[in-house]
Amino acid sequence: MKKKSLLFAVGGILIVGAIVVGGFLKGRSSEVEIPHVQYTQAALETLEETVSGSGIFASRETASIRSKIVGRVTEVAVDDGQWVDTGDILLNLDSESYSNALERAQVAYETTRRQTQTQLFSLRSDYMRAVDTAQRAEEAAKRTESLFHSGSVSQESWDKASDELERTRLALEVARQKANLAMGQSLNGNPGEDINIYLNAVETSPEVMRAKLAVQAAERELADCTIRAPHSGYVTYLTLNPGDNVTADLTLCRIESLDEMEAEISIDEVDIGKISLGDEVRITTDSLIGIELKGRVRSISPVVQKVGNLRAAKVKATIDQEGHVLRAGASCLVKIDVSTTVPELVIPIDAFYSYGGSIWAYRLVDQDAGNEEDKGQDPENAEKDLDEPSEVDQDVSEEDFDDQNLKKLQKVQIELGRSSLDMAVVIEGLDAGDLIVSGNLGALRDGLMVTADDGSSEDA
Secondary structure: OHHHHHHHHHHHHHHHHHHHHHHHHHHHHOOOOOOEEEEEEOEEEOOEEEEEEEEEEEEOOEEEEEOOOOEEEEEEOOOOOOEEOOOOEEEEEOOHHHHHHHHHHHHHHHHHHHHHHHHHHHHHHHHHHHHHHHHHHHHHHHHHHHHHHHOOOOHHHHHHHHHHHHHHHHHHHHHHHHHHHHOOOOOOOOOOOOHHHHHHHHHHOHHHHHHHHHHHHHHHHHHOOEEEOOOOEEEEOOOOOOOOEEOOOOEEEEEEOOOOEEEEEEEEOOOHHHOOOOOEEEEEEOOEEEEEEEEEEEEEEEEEEEEOOEEEEEEEEEEEOOOOOOOOOOEEEEEEEEEOOOOEEEEEHHHOEEEOOEEEEEEEEOOOOOOOOOOOOOOOOOOOOOOOOOOOOOOOOHHHHOOOOEEEEEEEEEEEEEEOOOEEEEEEOOOOOOEEEEOOOOOOOOOOEEEEEOOHHHHO
């Protein structure tokens, strides 16, 4: 009996203890811990970012040496990588056929010139005879007219003299027009009797000029058998040997001056509008480990082309070589630090997040501020198909509520523009001076009460 009473007593004590502990835990669970967050201020700033592109080194003064004729290489006068001065011989092509062609052209020119000269001189003689004949006929007609009026000759004699004068005048006109036509003058002009006029006409006649142009073309082709350096520099891409055949417009080699190099890079079409002529660039290359060269943007192509899977524009930048020897064709990486000229509203990259196809941020507002769904977010879509709770069940004590440092989170939908590595431009949804929570936003909710600081105490 005593044993039974003892068991009832122990059981009662356990039940009472459980009730007390449960009540204690329930009281403890109702005390919600206030989260602490750090904030930043949405501010108007000039956004700085780095635009980068890859490319190669190239000589600013370079020339591709191309063959202008068809021929066979008889001599290679230089080696690949050799320095040459302006006018130095690089290669020689077989010139025999071109020498023969020049001789034929010269013979044809002299033949045409003599033939033209003979023809013009013959026309000059015809013209001078026609002038003389016309003058004699005119004098005879005047004498006959005088005799006719004095009754010394008949009407028939006077008519005959007049007809002869007209015939000689017509012959003179024909001779004059032929001479003018042959000399390329107006038909109504006066060819004259000066022999120098006819000699000049020989040189300017179409037949002689065509023959002369043929001689000049043959001379150029013969000269093109000797390939010379157009400017000083290093010979590159030379692969020809004596006996090789070349065709017109074939690249024989290149002459590059390595004293003044530039970087030729491709910049994505998204970034091309951010850079300007004269922007400073930083250049690195695997051929100079640990060295960063400086330079400036020299040219920006107005044309966007497809480069691999990207669409990019060509950009050229000058290089301050600082005594370093750069190799044409070596790869390089160029970075261009750019900034906006007009201040824009920016926030840090860790002050927003993507959810449900939209971009969101948490703004700090006073404790008694409402949830402004109509400011910055779409009330119809904000709750649609989202797992994120829209309300917060948070019991805050009167003592905590009176805390002046206690703020309320207001979830705001925002629209972003371009961004750098650590900042983003806000197009819509925030105003300058808004306090925005930054850091880990995953555990936060709209309407949540928090304490906040700007992180300056931790930095201290």
